[in-house]
Amino acid sequence: MSEVGPDSEVFEVNRIKSLIKLMRENDLNEIDLKHGERRIRLRKGDLPTQMIVGAPSYAPQHYAPAPAPAAAPAATAQAPAVDDDANAQFIKSPMVGTFYSKPNPEAKPYVQVGDQVTAETIVCQIEAMKMFSEIPAGVSGTIKAVLVKNQEAVDVNKPLFKIV
Amino acid sequence: MSEVGPDSEVFEVNRIKSLIKLMRENDLNEIDLKHGERRIRLRKGDLPTQMIVGAPSYAPQHYAPAPAPAAAPAATAQAPAVDDDANAQFIKSPMVGTFYSKPNPEAKPYVQVGDQVTAETIVCQIEAMKMFSEIPAGVSGTIKAVLVKNQEAVDVNKPLFKIV
């Protein structure tokens, strides 16, 4: 769904780590990023978490081995995260559109990690068909994480913020 | 593999009972008898034991309901049978051919239920390509059941007799 950079990036372990973190935080079972020949797929559940990458002229989808660095951190780092995940909540996108973290390019973000919000606090805007909609938090608490980048495309129920 | 008579027979509950007995005795998971449009299939294991019968112009293979009379006896009758099954042995066919229970049409069977046999006792003949082979028991004990009918076609490892 989202863009993947050049192959070098695709292989970048930190990227994988953060993707796995995203999966954990948002309790996703699969992340599948594809662009032309390039692809990153991460799976949880009965299937082992694995990374699958297509090379320019050759996509060994069926048997690319899961590189340890990618899988490992997910497994190890899981335990500590669990506690605060238990009572975490997510502000999800109500619509398909483009996510804007600030009212205008010069302004500062509506909210940042650490901010306190109430149900009424506007946390972002989502633009669809030239129309900007202000999105209220809907819940109150502290922003723990911003899960999408400014001007990233989002779809319905896409987690935008993590709140505790 | 074996023949099924006219539809009336297909539906005959006793036939089903004996088939289920066969499954139990030989620890089969499935019996699938098919001939032209007619078919009986019995299944054990995770799938419920079911009976599937094709009607002349219509084979509802995917969803014919399992008739209780067929399934029930299998379940109930199982318990008692277990004990003597534990140490039961089977004389199996070493070859593909036609099973003959007697040396000639007039003679009496080589063995019958209740007979004591030794490893050397000839228990039947199997005819293949006009050649008759005498089949020794291979084990010693008492014939508990004859599992195939005279002149029935048998294949490799087909259980012929049950011995305890």
Added chain:
Amino acid sequence: MFKRILIANRGEIALRIIRACKEMGIETVAIFSEGDRGAAYLDLADQAFCVGGARSHESYLKITQIIAAAEVSGAEAIHPGFGFLSENAHFNEVCRDCKIEFIGPSPKAMLSLGDKNTARSLAITAQVPVVPGSDGLIEDDNQAIEVAESIGYPVLIKATAGGGGKGMRVAESRDVLLTALQQAKTEAQAAFGNGGVYLEKYVLNPRHVEVQIIADHHGNVVHLWERDCSVQRRHQKLIEQSPAPNLSEKTRKAICEAAVRMVRAADYTNAGTVEFIVDPNENFYFIEVNARIQVEHPVTEMVTGIDLIQQQIRIAAGEPLPFTQDQIKTHGTAIECRINAEDPLRGFMPSAGKVTQWIVPGGLGVRIDSHVYAGYSVPPYYDSMLGKLIVHRNTREEAIACMLRALEELKVEGVATTAAFQAAVLRTPEFRDGTIDTKWVERVALQTLL
């Protein structure tokens, strides 16, 4: 040619369109509802957007969300598939207003053909036969007699306010016409407080024959010959075939040419289907135009060798048709069975749930179009079609034999399917002879084959 296309549909037809795009080197954008999240076919798209909840009106019918997905993904065109928004002229217009090409006819053509009366008058001007009847209400007995004589018996007397067969009578001959007329009027008056009735020719045991047409933006219109879809239950097609069996070459050509006249009259572009009913004497009458690709389009693809989805895309991109009418030849016979998750033994009750085993037939002459696999869960929110099984062989007899063995191979566990019922239909002499009419399933098959 488009760089990227959004597919505003789901399941089998979404997968069908993804396949066509991949072969053309076009990127695909899938949309999905929460009810379809995780379906395997979505992995094949380059991008996939959730557009809302499982129910259609929350997702696959949500125009704003779909357009937004097209815009953020940078899709240049939208393929609507069939059902959902495919014949929604408003959606069609919104796409174009947003500078997104709608892969289908113009909103205007869609509207004019969408309205029964406009379509009927278009047909008449294009000299396409329609079911004859009294234009307007019957004023008196004499007019009734006149009209009946002119259109020929048997005639159907219908209440203008009608519905559910109330105020409806069939008159076989003049002797019973006036009595029937009186009964119908009285019944209509009682039922709807409106005694107005009109006359229409009563077509006995009609077959459903439809013609596939495609038209580009350069004035080229061709037909891809006909399909017989007479095997239907409550207007739901179960088996489709091409060519139509038991139909004279003369009628076949006449129907196809009428279809071309019809879409020319409507200024129609892209792929469409003109539907007719054909009586036992091969008189045919226009019924309606489906302004979209149809479920049964593969049978036409098999006999003509033309990829209809690719053609739809090329036409929308402004390309002229790559062939003339004379170059379109059909070879052999193709038959399609829609494999629905329905239980014929329980009144064709839909049977949603997890498909625990899915073994599909293969081999020479067999084509499968399906998004299902072992482990797939059939969502209860949409139609019950698991996929389509299509065969193509040199002769109709071989095609029937091929379909029968293919249906036998199909092994589905976890949900009931219509496969065995379709096999039973294929074995009947009526199917072999091509004499099945649109009421045959209810009248005969349901009584004798279940």
Added chain:
Amino acid sequence: MFKRILIANRGEIALRIIRACKEMGIETVAIFSEGDRGAAYLDLADQAFCVGGARSHESYLKITQIIAAAEVSGAEAIHPGFGFLSENAHFNEVCRDCKIEFIGPSPKAMLSLGDKNTARSLAITAQVPVVPGSDGLIEDDNQAIEVAESIGYPVLIKATAGGGGKGMRVAESRDVLLTALQQAKTEAQAAFGNGGVYLEKYVLNPRHVEVQIIADHHGNVVHLWERDCSVQRRHQKLIEQSPAPNLSEKTRKAICEAAVRMVRAADYTNAGTVEFIVDPNENFYFIEVNARIQVEHPVTEMVTGIDLIQQQIRIAAGEPLPFTQDQIKTHGTAIECRINAEDPLRGFMPSAGKVTQWIVPGGLGVRIDSHVYAGYSVPPYYDSMLGKLIVHRNTREEAIACMLRALEELKVEGVATTAAFQAAVLRTPEFRDGTIDTKWVERVALQTLL
């Protein structure tokens, strides 16, 4: 026509033959080893007999058990498929002695073509070009020079007792001929205690082109055109196609006609394949005849529309061919990928085990021949072929695009497959240009695509 046929094979080809029989209304008798007990395709046969243990020599090669199964089941004919006993003249003879028709050529034709020398001389008498060489050993240098001049450089010097490349030398020109000859002799003497060597034309970068033929018992012999099977690894074909790309119409016709002459000379009946190598200048040389149906027969079925298995059965039943050479037209391009359970990343190591997921491609132009399904266990006793993926489209370019998207759709879990490697090959300019020779995979693909 036969009432009942026994299929002396397993897996995909057994299923292929069952399908053909069902479409013809012929009952089928399957045989199986303990290694295949419970495989789903056995359910499709009317009868199934276990003929022994999992290992081939205990079951699929056990002639007595197979014949016994045919007799107790009342089978009138046996189809041997490919591999196993399919080219065993003794089995062929036993069948006929037992009054069971063997669906294939006569034992005599099988024997004469089975022996390389007899086949070579048959080819020569039929004026079918063979790789030229010294008939017999090289006596002295002068003879070597003479022969080399006559057949033209480069020449291959081979040890008569040869094997494993020992005592083998290529001489590019006369300058190096005698030195190479001496080296080869010395090496052969040392290696095998036999210095005898012979000369043969060295064919550079040959393509593998084979011709499908069928012949009835009434003197009719026709070819079904050619297949290119140059994409092979260690003589194992990976991708086959028809027509052969990058081959002049003149050569194409010449090869096909040579194939017909060859089988006529051998009094050959039923289906068979004549294999040739073709050098970059389109000189072609006879290699051998495969006296059976081949794995890759579907590509010929797709372009000709002829069901080869059904034809084999009809011929064995004594029917004359239903068409003449002129009536056999080919349409479009067909490509086949053998989907093997092998891991290209581990030297194509066979990968037996349980197939946990199996999602096969579908849609227009795609054919799958496979006995596999989700939950099937691949036995370690037999070849590693899971199935065959075949596509057929109007143009070669479209066929390649169709195969690429089909390979992408194929989803196999539990065992490794060759699919992704084949996709990589299909994307190379060499494949598109049709310049791949039989050593290309080892020489280029294995280095650059893995």
